[in-house]
Amino acid sequence: MLEKNKKTVVAAVLAALATSAGAQDGPVKVGFAADLTGACAALSEDGLNGAKIAAEEINAAGGILGRPVELIVRDTQTKPDEGAKVARDLITKDRIDVLTGVCSSAVMLAESAVSAELKVPFYAAIGSTQRANIELYQPYFWQVQASATMEAYAAAEYVAKKPEWKKISALGSDYEWGHTSVAAFTERLKELRPDIAFADPIYAKVGETAMAPYITATLAQQPDAVFAPLFGPSLGATLKQGQGFGFFQKTNLVTLMTVDTLQSQGASMPADNVYGIARAPFFALEQSPEVTAFIETYRAAYGEYPTDWAINAYDGLHFYAAVAEKAGTVEADAIIAALPQVSFDGLREKGLTIRALDGQMNAPVYVGKAAKVEGYDFPILTEVEKFEGAPLMPAEDLILQARGAAR
Amino acid sequence: MVLIQLVNGLMEGMTLFLIASGLTLIFGVTRIINFAHGSFYMLGAFLTYELVPLIAPGTLWGFFVAVAASAAAVSALGVLFETTVLRRIYGKDGILQLIVTVALVLIIRDLVRMTWGANSVSVQMPDALMGALVVGDTYFPLFPIAIFAAGLIVVLAMIWVIYFTRAGILLRAGTDDRGMVALLGVNEKLIFTAVFAAGAFLAGLAGGLSAPYGEVNYLLDTTIIVSAFIVCVIGGLGNLYGALAGALVVGVTKAIGVMYFPRLSMVLIFLIMAAVLIARSMGRQGGPAR
Numbered sequence: 001m002l003e004k005n006k007k008t009v010v011a012a013v014l015a016a017l018a019t020s021a022g023a024q025d026g027p028v029k030v031g032f033a034a035d036l037t038g039a040c041a042a043l044s045e046d047g048l049n050g051a052k053i054a055a056e057e058i059n060a061a062g063g064i065l066g067r068p069v070e071l072i073v074r075d076t077q078t079k080p081d082e083g084a085k086v087a088r089d090l091i092t093k094d095r096i097d098v099l100t101g102v103c104s105s106a107v108m109l110a111e112s113a114v115s116a117e118l119k120v121p122f123y124a125a126i127g128s129t130q131r132a133n134i135e136l137y138q139p140y141f142w143q144v145q146a147s148a149t150m151e152a153y154a155a156a157e158y159v160a161k162k163p164e165w166k167k168i169s170a171l172g173s174d175y176e177w178g179h180t181s182v183a184a185f186t187e188r189l190k191e192l193r194p195d196i197a198f199a200d201p202i203y204a205k206v207g208e209t210a211m212a213p214y215i216t217a218t219l220a221q222q223p224d225a226v227f228a229p230l231f232g233p234s235l236g237a238t239l240k241q242g243q244g245f246g247f248f249q250k251t252n253l254v255t256l257m258t259v260d261t262l263q264s265q266g267a268s269m270p271a272d273n274v275y276g277i278a279r280a281p282f283f284a285l286e287q288s289p290e291v292t293a294f295i296e297t298y299r300a301a302y303g304e305y306p307t308d309w310a311i312n313a314y315d316g317l318h319f320y321a322a323v324a325e326k327a328g329t330v331e332a333d334a335i336i337a338a339l340p341q342v343s344f345d346g347l348r349e350k351g352l353t354i355r356a357l358d359g360q361m362n363a364p365v366y367v368g369k370a371a372k373v374e375g376y377d378f379p380i381l382t383e384v385e386k387f388e389g390a391p392l393m394p395a396e397d398l399i400l401q402a403r404g405a406a407r
Numbered sequence: 408m409v410l411i412q413l414v415n416g417l418m419e420g421m422t423l424f425l426i427a428s429g430l431t432l433i434f435g436v437t438r439i440i441n442f443a444h445g446s447f448y449m450l451g452a453f454l455t456y457e458l459v460p461l462i463a464p465g466t467l468w469g470f471f472v473a474v475a476a477s478a479a480a481v482s483a484l485g486v487l488f489e490t491t492v493l494r495r496i497y498g499k500d501g502i503l504q505l506i507v508t509v510a511l512v513l514i515i516r517d518l519v520r521m522t523w524g525a526n527s528v529s530v531q532m533p534d535a536l537m538g539a540l541v542v543g544d545t546y547f548p549l550f551p552i553a554i555f556a557a558g559l560i561v562v563l564a565m566i567w568v569i570y571f572t573r574a575g576i577l578l579r580a581g582t583d584d585r586g587m588v589a590l591l592g593v594n595e596k597l598i599f600t601a602v603f604a605a606g607a608f609l610a611g612l613a614g615g616l617s618a619p620y621g622e623v624n625y626l627l628d629t630t631i632i633v634s635a636f637i638v639c640v641i642g643g644l645g646n647l648y649g650a651l652a653g654a655l656v657v658g659v660t661k662a663i664g665v666m667y668f669p670r671l672s673m674v675l676i677f678l679i680m681a682a683v684l685i686a687r688s689m690g691r692q693g694g695p696a697r
Contacts, residue, residue, distance in 0.1 A: 041520075212551065213665040243548075245539065264527040265529055
């Protein structure tokens, strides 16, 4: 009897060993620890939809290194502690090869810390705080879209080309992103246009929808344009409520305007004087066969146009596949070593690469003027100017300096 | 400037009052803190989003009819909830009441997300209210002024019902002494249901009225319920005039605060709330509605 038990145990151990050895030939596991509920839900869902299409395409083409890709999806509830817990679970229990999916900056930093500790690659395709690249950088991290600082720089470049704008106000969300964006925008614009006067920035609490008092206070500064790092509900409320105060007759708004915002505004979008910063507006991308095919596939699958979040998450997973092919393995250190060597042709443009110093991709930023155009039932950006990523990336010595100061 | 900010503050205060008044009415009579009140508000907004294009898009009457119909539908849902669930837990442990109403919050939130998705939707504003009243160089936005007026009408109607009709007498009696009202042969259950219906109607009305002015998404419930609770704490839960005062104080403090202390305007509201709590542990005037 004892003998028989022993045999069972041995058999079980052997079986377990066989499975773990077999993991090398099993699927490449992508842990998608996303903010599927809470404030970031809408963006994360779009990102997941984009990543799903990328995974299907990779699998149809034979997978990564001949192994299929498997997305393992978990919800972080847009909470940093939950994000860290979910990331840890995915790594230790599901044995994922790479972690992604996050949207909120705070959750992103929490997941990045887990990635550093457990040495599993982690990339961001939605959340874009530059703190993950600069002060809190860790070698297993990269991001495939422009950081918040790069977007603010692009906005400054765009505004600098409007000679008639001589006084600028700022109206931002009262948290890290709002503040760093205003600081970066002001810094770059002061260099480009020393003649511009800046009013005191005004900040509204995160998620504020009663924007009328803030709009009134901003207009009282009599600016020629207002730089507004606001998003979601606060931005929508500003666009609607501003119209009652003549905001779009008296001044211009320069703000974050991704495809989801354009869609949700619909007929409420002010007719004039709204300028949008975007990460991957499908209508402004070079309409290559890949881009049109992706738009069609996405529309067929989800019944709507792909948002910036969907496109970047799609690019992000394809980029990871390219890096793994280059490395010849999904082993973490080999992936990180191969990372800066890959030049990737994504939907946004060709020749996307990651800078080794900070894990930042030279991703472009788009700025244009919101307008209604024939053929779409929502406003889109027109006169879009594309800013190449490389010149927007913070200089290497500045990054080292900032890291030194943070220590 | 100060004048416009005062107007801004009064308008926000009026919407807050519509929500808080329902919350406070329900609490005054049933002693239940209805956490799902924000969900009723959100449903009012989403139903208005659905109904506006169906009735007469862009017209003033179409908008108000859509809002009223949405509020009525929300009210019907409230009645269903009251008669099937809440009725069983009156007078029970506070924790049980909390669990039940919070459960409803979660159920409605998930249903709304399944139905309308996670992205914000936009409600069309009636054409007549799109613009602004321009006096010299100053713009007074028409839409919030109209909402303020509509809110004022509701407030006056509410005061009339509560203080000058038989229904109002019964409601006030029910608030003061439920047992006595029942002894006098009044159908106590009916009062509770009616109050809950009225409260849900007010929440749905507030949601529908403010829908075109902000963003409508499935997170609206908790956003609004927090503000409503702040108003109720300042005004005293169960106190209708207190809710009115509290709502206007919150709206105006925020608007004026942004001008003079932009970094402190939110803190100011909480400071007032703390001061009220310290001054009177029961709220501004204390005690149930009278």
